[in-house]
Amino acid sequence: MYNRTEIASLLKNQPIGEKVTVMGWVRAFRNNQFIALHDGSDAGTLQIVVDPEKIAATITRRIGFHACIMVTGSFQSSQGAGQQFEILADTVEILGDNDLEKYPLQPKRQTMEFLRQKAHFRMRTQTFSAVFRIRHAVAFAVHKFYNDRGFYYLHAPIITGSDAEGAGEMFRVTMLSPDKPPLNDEGKVDFSKDFFGKATNLTVSGQLQGEIAALALGKIYTFGPTFRAENSNTPRHLAEFWMIEPEMAFYDIIDNMDLAEAFCKYLIAYVLEHNATDLAFLDQRLKEEEKSLPTDKRRELGLLEQLEFVVNNDFVRITYDEAVAILMQSKPYKKGQFEFPVEWGRDLQAEHERYLVEKEFKKPVIVRNYPKDIKAFYMRMNDDDKTVAAMDVLFPGIGEVIGGSQREERESVLIDRMEKSGIHPEEMDWYLDLRRFGGAPHSGFGLGFERMVQFITGMGNIRDVIPFPRTPGNAEF
Template structure:
């Protein structure tokens, strides 16, 4: 029986014989009575086992270290006046697997930095059990949301010929050492995808509402707490949607997944709140129930200028002007200090945004949107797409993008193109936001970052 089943059915199992297997979290010997705390990973809660001299294999059990796996058979006894609702009075024990003395997870608290060095073991801690269960809940909640809105789930290529962002930070996929890509496996240069958006746009023109949810890769030599070389993205695309409708969809999605996790992952959230952020649950509840602020980029620049005037040490980058590509410090100021809530930032200067974003009537800005949230900064980035073929070609030329490399994408505009909008939601940043974790390495099972490929 799993611990999850014991906890769910303990009232019906009261004073009955039960059996289960778990990993030792603590093993404390007393004069007449000894105590085990076991967890099997099925839930975050532990089970306390009481064992005595008459318990079968008592001597062996009393010597077992943290991390060992043991089988217990005994009576489930209710304990209504204690924190745990019951305990198991063991009659029979068996040692399934002993644990070596050098086991790195001991009762003392380990630092996050240390735990990052043993990603194969850190899910055994209560904190990381909670983080990765929340990650799983969020993944399901996202699929549930789009399924209920009749979106089509599209799997876009992991190996691609284009760099959707135009940033030149893609990993090259090759079978050769000489750089002769014309003789390579695909007959041309190939990359690991940085985004499924361009492919999703093509499918939105056929299926109206689609989304991707898959791995993406950036060969960016960055060691910040928000960047990883391999991460997951959710990228919906909806034909006929305007920027306003895109914003509404983002807000609806975020609030939906927050509601789902608050309802179905309360104990995991409480564990994260105890470890990462003592205001986590109230912050998430507030975001779920509030109306997100919508702010024009130009207004944001004025707010940031005023902040510099009032406190010259507010930012490292103090040269605030129209055209500035806002940094994390500016984004966090807007949503944490100035508004105290999530903020949609819209209508960015075209120079700091991607070629595919729709040019506004002012010819200076594009119909872009970023969602900024407390603790993270940018969580979502999206736009209405440029539907005019000539304008798209002109913009791509300005940025030095070769027509031949993306002719299939550009030509969608020539073959009957609905207007279209979409966004990219960084899944790991969402997990960080919902758990309170401050480093992306703590929400990915086996992080891929510069000089880190140990597992």
């Protein structure tokens, strides 16, 4: 076995004077003498000092950018100013040469677009290793948050047979021949001959299954991949993304909003506490990037300042009615600068949401009680008979990070809403059963995992916070 020590452990335990072995990749080799080595265990690098009298030139010649090496030597306080510790190398062994004439990465700033094409190498960069360490931390914090509050982790199915989830275009799952599928009497594809005996798709939401569980276990959450076959080409959409969907019995829309706000703040606070070095690097990266922008296009708050601000301030809570009233009083509305009309009954457009979050309140905003006609059938009808108990959490920069609602628990109202939405109640009999037999008031929401990671890391494009992005026309790796 390898008797090696991780860099993170050395920096923590500081075994001054001890002989240690480290393995990792070269980030820089300066003055033919100083190696900056990283092994993924820590955001930073460890300096290795090479004495040319101890290490042969045949070895030092091969110490290049991102070459993999093993070093044995003594751990010491550093004489240089840039770092606290270093290893004085006794031996250096090349574990993996790197042919720099062919290697695409370079020790310099490279664009996200270029690195995205090299997804098998991009995690080696400081930016992406920081992003993916934080992605891990957020995922872990999700489980910790719910576990600590008595929620059960429910594994919703990836392949589903229900076609009424209503959250967007679905990817079909089939084993039928694409050339000659079996046809029924009407000349249409006969999915009864397919693997599952019916048409099946990749899930667009675990909510409906979540409701089943919540009405037995009380409080549950799902956390898994979700698929949307929408032709969405934006920096905020993926065809395959991860979603967290808590569902709670005996929660009304206000309880639901309280949980959503606490959840967002917890995730951010967790990363602030556990990934300070990574965040500091990303904060700096963002500041550098914004230097090239005109002053009015720069963020008002730095990344760290913004995260602290969100954790330490209450989200603004307004109703849809209030949102429309505020927008109608706004300068851009009066000057005719909005592209889309503001009118009760129309959905809020991205430009309207951005005005509320970034100009009017300058903090996260929760809008609730939307007109029934622009929201899904399962959302609970309010007493005014015009709005439903839906809520969206809007974040600066990325827009909607959470969408949720109190669910309609009254069978007759639900059937009425289904019929008006063009959904056949008989196809969702099991869903109606939940109301018929011991139904309970309940609520839930969905949080887009990548959007939250995007907000926390300050990355501009959602494709840069998931290891292998799937978008229209792209499924590499």
